[in-house]
Amino acid sequence: METAFPVLHDVRPLRVREQAELHQRAVPEEQPVAIVCNGTTLAVMMATPADLEDFGVGYLISEAIVDSSADVERSEVVAHQQGIEIRHWISPAKAQRMLARRRQMVGPTGCGLCGIESLEQAMRDLPPVRSSLRVQAAALRQAVADLRALQVLNASTRGVHAAALWHPEQGHRLVREDVGRHNALDKLIGAMATTGTPPGVLLLTSRVSIDLIQKAALAAFPIIAAISVPTNRAIEAAESAGITLVGVARDDGFEIFSHPGRIAGC
Known part of the structure; x- marks a missing residue:
C-alpha cells in the first residue's frame, strides 16, 4: 500500500476586503x-504528494522510457527529510533506452525544477529580501485589476500566464507572457536585468508554488x-x-499569507 502523505494544510491568512x-x-x-x-534520478518535480506510484509510472511512459506499466518490475515510495523518492526498477533492455532517452530529455516546463537532480537542491536556502517598500491595499487591488488589459497575448489566446513588475509610484513597468508560468517570470526577470529596472511588486496570474x-x-x-492560492511550501519559503x-x-x-507589514490601509 502506498504511503499516505498530507495533501492539504490549514493556514490563517489575513483576508482584506472592506476590513481585514x-x-x-x-x-x-x-x-x-x-x-x-534503477538508481538514476531522472527528474525532481514539485508535486502534490498523492498517487505517487501512478505519477512515477506515468512519467516513465510519457517520456518514452517504458511502453507500459508492465515494463516496471518493482516500485516503492520512500520519504526523506528533504522530500520523497519514487523508485522504479526496469529491465536492463529498458534501462538502456532510459540512458539514451535521458541524454535527449528537455527540462520539464510544468511543475518541474529544470536542472535539479536531487531533493537537497530543490529545497535550497534563499537569500533574505530586505526592502522598505510599502503599498496601499486599494492600489494593489487596482494594479491587479489593471493587469488584464496589459495581457496582449492572453487577450487573443486566453491561454497564457503573465508576470508583471508594478510599482506604486510608477505603475506597471514591465509585463511578460508565456504558456509556462515559470517562463513568464524568467522573461520578466531577464527584462529587468537588461533594462536595469529595480524590483518592486511582482504580479502573477498563476498559482504560486x-x-x-x-x-x-x-x-x-x-x-x-x-x-x-499559494501552496504551503510557497508560504513557508516566502516567510x-x-x-x-x-x-x-x-x-x-486579497489575502496576505506572510509579512503583512508592507501592505498599508487594511
Whole structure:
C-alpha cells in the first residue's frame, strides 16, 4: 500500500476586503518528488504528494522510457527529510533506452525544477529580501485589476500566464507572457536585468508554488501578489525569505499569507 502523505494544510491568512480579518483556509501541499529509475534520478518535480506510484509510472511512459506499466518490475515510495523518492526498477533492455532517452530529455516546463537532480537542491536556502517598500491595499487591488488589459497575448489566446513588475509610484513597468508560468517570470526577470529596472511588486496570474518564490527571492522582489492560492511550501519559503506574499488577489480584495507589514490601509 502506498504511503499516505498530507495533501492539504490549514493556514490563517489575513483576508482584506472592506476590513481585514484572519480566517481559515486550506492550501495545497507540495513536496519535492524525485523520480528514480534503477538508481538514476531522472527528474525532481514539485508535486502534490498523492498517487505517487501512478505519477512515477506515468512519467516513465510519457517520456518514452517504458511502453507500459508492465515494463516496471518493482516500485516503492520512500520519504526523506528533504522530500520523497519514487523508485522504479526496469529491465536492463529498458534501462538502456532510459540512458539514451535521458541524454535527449528537455527540462520539464510544468511543475518541474529544470536542472535539479536531487531533493537537497530543490529545497535550497534563499537569500533574505530586505526592502522598505510599502503599498496601499486599494492600489494593489487596482494594479491587479489593471493587469488584464496589459495581457496582449492572453487577450487573443486566453491561454497564457503573465508576470508583471508594478510599482506604486510608477505603475506597471514591465509585463511578460508565456504558456509556462515559470517562463513568464524568467522573461520578466531577464527584462529587468537588461533594462536595469529595480524590483518592486511582482504580479502573477498563476498559482504560486515554491519554485516561483525561489525565483522571486533571487530577483529580490519584496512583494508578490497572485490571483490564485499559494501552496504551503510557497508560504513557508516566502516567510523565510522575508517576502510579503499576497494570494487570491481580485478586484474586491486579497489575502496576505506572510509579512503583512508592507501592505498599508487594511
